[in-house]
Amino acid sequence: MSETPKDILENIIVQDMDEAWAELANRRYVDLITGKVKGVTWDEIKKEIQGGFEIAKINVFSCGK
Numbered sequence: 001m002s003e004t005p006k007d008i009l010e011n012i013i014v015q016d017m018d019e020a021w022a023e024l025a026n027r028r029y030v031d032l033i034t035g036k037v038k039g040v041t042w043d044e045i046k047k048e049i050q051g052g053f054e055i056a057k058i059n060v061f062s063c064g065k
Contacts, residue, residue: 003011031037 028037032039
């Protein structure tokens, strides 16, 4: 089965993206283990998101008063 130029280009792009993501992941990992950044748990993220929604509800419902 021969590849078309489009297939070849798609493979190159995907490979480049995979390499870019791997490099980014490695930099983020190094930042975490060296203490440059602080890790955040999924529970902390969910609480922050849910808290933001609660604030938005309060702001929306209190606008007409």
